[in-house]
Amino acid sequence: MDLAEIPVLSLDTDREALPALIGESFRTFGFAMVRDHGIAPDLIERAWDLTREFFALPVETKMRYFKAGQGGARGYTPFRTEVAKGATEKDLKEFWHIGRDLPEGSPLGATMPPNVWPAEIEGFQETFTRLYAAFDIVGAELLSAIAIDLGLDARWFDPAIKDGNSVLRLLHYPPVSHDAGGAIRAGAHEDINLITLLLGAEEAGLELLGKNGQWLSVAPPEGAMVVNIGDMLQRLTNHVLPSTTHRVRNPDGDRSAHSRFSMPFFLHLRSDFPFVTLPQCITAENPDRYPQAITADEYLQERLREIGLIA
Template identity: 65%
Template structure:
């Protein structure tokens, strides 16, 4: 396998049906080597994806004051709109050049996680926004469950090991818009960072700009085939696996000066466990060569809160 993501063959999730162990090995090895994998035939319908792109662009084209009406002050960006230049990567000196919208899991009234997972906010327009993204959230959820099953197999766990962990999990679908930038803007649209969650499923990486930091210190551009999904390890999975599966640092760089007048859109799905899931190092990942880095377990809710403070979405 070549050590550039541009050359890594996209794995077909359809292969999981006929050869679950073979797919799990290929997917897990990509995760262990890069913290990333490229997956095609992921099962999210193309017509739904195209409808979601149209809705995303239509929303971000709305007047600034209309979008800001959906910004919840003090809400940590959990739901609704987060304005341009709000989020900053941990340790970064420049805020990210992006605006975004968050959609979470629809919970029934009185659900036990109601206090930890905010209700969704829905804009008045574009028409069909709510229905489109509830459907897309469910499709991402299904794909994510299949990929977690592969990871469980790779780690020597039961294929359904993650099922209770992510049932009613605090996952978030983010609609991202990187507006056109000035020729002298900082070199990154989104600073170098790691994701917080278990795994991230990303559509929209075909547009140039996404890069990962390889273990030799080189930045590798991520260029998946059209329609393929980029999947990466988040910090919760890294912690759970005692760094056997690494949460790789990644960023979104600005395009060449002649392309900076163009917007960039992407749709990451941050797959989270339930708030009460205890992130406790898996015993099989603890060895003499790799001692337990995290002897104190932590709930997913407490870990998420710590990280949201670090990136400026929640104020101390």
């Protein structure tokens, strides 16, 4: 398996050059790697400990936090529920979702249910509320760099993501059994949201589909996060910034007996954000692919149906 030669960028030392560097990486791979992101290592380590502790609970305990009819928006989603768009085999994973706590009386409340928290895990709510807020800050800084690269004001995305429907997902891929058939840990897919910030990709398995049609392994250095474009940003930029197909393959040899954990933060727009293609991304050679108006929530619901999380 060839390695994707994605440059590792620094949110600290590369700050002035970051817009051009991240833009180039996204246009080449749809992915970037970012270190010096500022999320405290002890907070991340505590989050990993609590993630492992939660998924080690009995299935019947975890199922108390499964909210039928919510499409997995909050709480627990059981093993082999989600399916990649167009796939026939459900993914070999289970996960937990943490969303934004909205201000009292927010008009967005109808599209963003309240969080649920596992009573069995001490410190879970406090730790992941802090981590969610930290991801929020890093995500806004990355979007600022993206905005500059696109010729927009540096804070263009700020109102678009204020009270946005972002989700922190705690992912557990259990050991792969011999009767998995054709199923893999995460089938080939593109993310729905604006950008995804991912911790935990140091464990082998994440792959992106290169422009030559070959799968490439994504291997960030320890402590760096992987960042990739989602379909919402691809739509907004009229495919100038492409959403790249990726997957998590099953491990080889002895690693198949081990769990894999990861922590993606899916950075979303406000639910009521109207998609209007950025004018600078429309040219005679690249006409507007999305002239029809749609809100971010309408788009999200459409995609959730495609991946089997809502009917």
